[in-house]
Amino acid sequence: MAARRRLDPAQRRAELIDVGARLFAAKPYEQVLMEDVAERAGVSRALLYRYFPTKRELFAAIHRQATARLLAASEFDGTGPLVEQLTAALEAHIDYFAANSHVVLAANRELAGDPVVQAVIADEFAVLRRRLLDATGLEGRPREVVSAAVTGWLVFVRTLCVDWLANDTFSRAELRDVCVGALLGALDPVVDIRPL
Numbered sequence: 001m002a003a004r005r006r007l008d009p010a011q012r013r014a015e016l017i018d019v020g021a022r023l024f025a026a027k028p029y030e031q032v033l034m035e036d037v038a039e040r041a042g043v044s045r046a047l048l049y050r051y052f053p054t055k056r057e058l059f060a061a062i063h064r065q066a067t068a069r070l071l072a073a074s075e076f077d078g079t080g081p082l083v084e085q086l087t088a089a090l091e092a093h094i095d096y097f098a099a100n101s102h103v104v105l106a107a108n109r110e111l112a113g114d115p116v117v118q119a120v121i122a123d124e125f126a127v128l129r130r131r132l133l134d135a136t137g138l139e140g141r142p143r144e145v146v147s148a149a150v151t152g153w154l155v156f157v158r159t160l161c162v163d164w165l166a167n168d169t170f171s172r173a174e175l176r177d178v179c180v181g182a183l184l185g186a187l188d189p190v191v192d193i194r195p196l
Contacts, residue, residue, distance in 0.1 A: 013051050013061075016041055020052075021062045025099070029059065029106035060116040063107055067124045070096045074128075076135045085135060087180055089128075094161065094172060101165045108162045125154045142190050149186040156182055 007015060019041040023032045034055055038048040052058035074092040076085045097104045111117040129150045138146055157179045164175050 012043075012047075016043070016048060016051055016058070017061050017065055020058050021066065021103075024059060024062055024103050024106065026102070028102050029110045034058070056111065056114055056116070059103075059106065059111065060114070060120065063103065063117055064120050066096070066100065066103065067120055071124065071127055076131050078135070082135050083180065083184070086132065086183065087176065089131075090157070090176055090179055093157075094176060097161045097165060098172070105162065105165055108158065109166075121158075125151065128154055138190075145190050146187060149190075150183070153179075153183045153186060 016037065020032070020037050023037060023040065032055065034048060034052075035045055037058065038045045041048065048058075052061065070093065073096075074089040076082075076089065078085075107117050107121065129147060132150050133143055133147055136143070136146060160175060160179060163169050164172075170178070
């Protein structure tokens with residue numbers, strides 16, 4: 001066990017999340033043990049459990065933090081054609097999924113029924129949907145139609161990404177192109193987001 005350091009509660013919690021994130025990124029969910037997290041963080045299991053009473057709660061905190069970072073890295077900047085901004089945001093998500101495949105698979109498989117993890121995913125979808133809708137500039141009924149299509153598309157993208165990670169069904173470029181093409185096709189009757 002590493003030497004203990006005195007940290008305030010917020011620093012300790014952040015450190016435990018960072019240590020846990022590295023372990024969950026390296027191993028499937030079921031192979032990550034709370035004892036390993038405690039040992040790597042240089043704390044007792046009792047202290048770890050005081051911050052995170054269960055492995056699911058630790059995982060949810062890690063997933064919440066990762067989602068916040070991912071959302072920050074995939075903002076639409078308002079410059080260039082919308083399809084280019086969409087593609088850049090999708091690339092950021094695919095980068096994250098590839099680098100954190102164990103976390104993504106756990107959130108969408110082992111913990112698919114966990115309400116806390118699903119709330120994190122629902123919140124992420126809400127932010128992504130709002131960003132895309134705002135970028136279209138649509139109002140009224142067209143915005144409502146596009147909102148419904150974007151909600152379905154986000155589920156579609158997550159499903160394809162999980163399949164890509166788990167089964168290597170297609171290339172990364174094919175994944176990106178299928179996802180972008182699906183949204184373009186769904187929105188074509190309502191809004192033109194293709195580059196000029």
